[in-house]
Amino acid sequence: MRTLSQIPYSRRKALRVSAPEGIRVYWSSAQRSDVSRIRNLSFGGVFIETSKPQSVGVKAEIDFLVEEGQIRTKAVVRHADCASGMGLQFTGVAQEDRPHLGALLTRLRTFSRSRPNLPG
Secondary structure: OOOHHHOOOOOOOOOOEEOOOOOEEEEEEOOOEEEEEEEEEOOOEEEEEOOOOOOOOOEEEEEEEOOOOOEEEEEEEEEEEOOOEEEEEEEEEOHHHHHHHHHHHHHHHHHHHHOOOOOO
């Protein structure tokens, strides 16, 4: 059993779920637009893979390309790493798209639990 001092601290308000290879988003900012793979997702934000991340603080719009239906969000870049991508915090999710986001998160959680642990 872990004690409180052994539990890693996180400022995240929502638990992130890893995404399989085929989940992508179309995102656009004032400087750039692209289609990128999602690495992980939560109700609070998303990390996308890109070789040219935007600067921290840049606002973006995101459209998810998923089977659950249309999901449109507004976001702001909170973390940028030239080697891997950028983390975006959602600042707005269209009300009618929230159930689709919930369904996508449910599918990703189910997928991640059903995957066998592969040596890596």
